[in-house]
Amino acid sequence: MTTELTKSTSLEDESPVVQPETETAPAQTFRELGVIDSLCEACENLGFSTPTPIQARCIPIALQGRDLIGLAETGSGKTAAFVLPILQALMETPQPLHSLILAPTRELAQQIARTVEALGATISVRCTLLIGGMDMMPQAIALGKKPHVVVATPGRLLDHLENTKGFSLRQIKFLILDEADRLLDLDFGPIIDKLLRLLPKRKTYLFSATMSSKVESLERASLSDPVRVSVSTKNQTASKLLQSYSFIPHKFKDVYLVHLLNERTGQMGILFTRTVHETQRLSFLLRNLGFPAIPIHGQLSQSARLASLNKFRTRSRNLLIATDVAARGLDIPAVDFVLNYDLPQDSKTYIHRVGRTARAGKSGIAISFVTQYDVELWLRIEDVLGKKVDEHKPEKDEVMIFAERVSEAQRRAIMALRDMQEKDTKGRGGRHKKRTRDDMDKEDN
Structure with a gap:
């Protein structure tokens, strides 16, 4: 400073x-x-x-x-x-x-x-x-x-x-x-x-x-x-933020996610994804496994977005799965951890995402999943942060215990996602709407 x-x-x-x-x-x-x-x-x-x-x-x-x-x-x-x-x-x-x-x-x-x-x-x-x-x-x-x-x-x-x-x-x-x-x-x-x-x-x-x-x-x-x-330093993260990453195989990403959430049962967490599709898929997946997860993204109606935030704030759901619609500006108290399920495309977005925890002098945890396809992107983020982030290495045998349950939940999540998309297509009559000022008030995620 x-x-x-x-x-x-x-x-x-x-x-x-x-x-x-x-x-x-x-x-x-x-x-x-x-x-x-x-x-x-x-x-x-x-x-x-x-x-x-x-x-x-x-x-x-x-x-x-x-x-x-x-x-x-x-x-x-x-x-x-x-x-x-x-x-x-x-x-x-x-x-x-x-x-x-x-x-x-x-x-x-x-x-x-x-x-x-x-x-x-x-x-x-x-x-x-x-x-x-x-x-x-x-x-x-x-x-x-x-x-x-x-x-x-x-x-x-x-x-x-x-x-x-x-x-x-x-x-x-x-x-x-x-x-x-x-x-x-x-x-x-x-x-x-x-x-x-x-x-x-x-x-x-x-x-x-x-x-x-x-x-x-x-x-x-x-x-x-x-x-x-x-009063900020360029590319600064909160002093009481504990950051780590896990280097994991892409095909087992969901299994590692479930293992991590199982270890953090009851904690308040925000999971960041890159797309609306992944946000919805993960919310279905985790609900199938008994985790109280709820999505928020720019394609939800305003009432649905409000409902998601209110449920998270009141702790009736303790996992919020979000695109970067939630990465800026929202002051959600008592977030214990942030997980970058998908890495952001730039370091500025990373800093804003992890800033959802460790707010106003409190401590917090930020975890990032890095797959074999994300190494270069993660190295760029570390370079901007100016430090090497600690690696967290879960025991593979402990993780893979969840593989069979996750596989079944993935299948059911894909079916639920297809049903939702079909209903959405019918509701819109298959037409594309002109972008309005109301649409601009949302995030484009």
């Missing part, structure tokens, strides 16, 4: 860069950061005792009225770092439609809205959530009640601006772009450009895990003399 205060000298990027300073003791309370008593009380009610580094460095700058760029690793507490300053500003100058928060996915938007409502509970903040996959009419009615904060995905927000009578952004005082790199990766750029043209002069906070060239372009278009705060 860099320890000096530096200033960028690039002509394209002249925002001051604030890095951690060794001579200044970190704030121990939100009150020390300048947060008002009612919001400090809300933090205490939520168990936020000590500010995280991104909160400690962003909140004082935001309270000074500066535009802000916050760069931090996943699970660092970025949401409270921007929610607390906008709520405090709202307390000082109350008005409807005070702040707009944009997020790339429906699940992240829902998570942010919950945080706004929880932190704003002591000051009666009204928050409206605008996301695709849901009926627009109740959302339009909620907008008619003039909420203080709107949390939205870009596509659904633009739908309301074009179709909901009386709704505009002319009064907005604060704009927050969360997971800005992901917003741009999902091709929301043209929609965001259109939204920026509709917004008045306002304070803007941009938060991101990475600072890509696209994000830098967005910074120049949307922020005024911003301060850049970085």
Whole structure:
């Protein structure tokens, strides 16, 4: 972690860069950061005792009225770092439609809205959530009640601006772009450009895990003399994350999976796959073997995705099988381990996946399956991490005890998958739909 205060000298990027300073003791309370008593009380009610580094460095700058760029690793507490300053500003100058928060996915938007409502509970903040996959009419009615904060995905927000009578952004005082790199990766750029043209002069906070060239372009278009705060190291994973890999034969991948899950019975885990097909197949396979697994991916309906997340959060299912729809932004508490059943195609995705555990100072475990076809990819990930990851070698005889049961479960899973695909094809009439703004609010997995 860099320890000096530096200033960028690039002509394209002249925002001051604030890095951690060794001579200044970190704030121990939100009150020390300048947060008002009612919001400090809300933090205490939520168990936020000590500010995280991104909160400690962003909140004082935001309270000074500066535009802000916050760069931090996943699970660092970025949401409270921007929610607390906008709520405090709202307390000082109350008005409807005070702040707009944009997020790339429906699940992240829902998570942010919950945080706004929880932190704003002591000051009666009204928050409206605008996301695709849901009926627009109740959302339009909620907008008619003039909420203080709107949390939205870009596509659904633009739908309301074009179709909901009386709704505009002319009064907005604060704009927050969360997971800005992901917003741009999902091709929301043209929609965001259109939204920026509709917004008045306002304070803007941009938060991101990475600072890509696209994000830098967005910074120049949307922020005024911003301060850049970085508390992350490039390609950093959490300090309390224990990482390992298992080198296994591809044809026995499912058998090794069942052996591993059998050893971790009762633990909360997220299993990452590369495709929707594998996500569904594994969920059928594991259910056939008695494991409480549930899938989440971009082709599920919004209600199904919500149901999967709620079941996982409430522990009625302790295994979530996911494509990278769950790799960014979701704050799912108490995840004991992450398994890369399929390796991601790049190291950045690996870091975001394993960031689903060992969050907010807690410990966690990340395990990766590496087959004979994945060696080069895994070596590239290790190279970016800057270290060799420990190898975990299960006893082959112990693993193969499960082979016969797994083989039967595989057969049944394939049959169930075929049945589901046939029903899906009939339901869609075999036609391809045009991509809509609602579709853009999902992840393309």
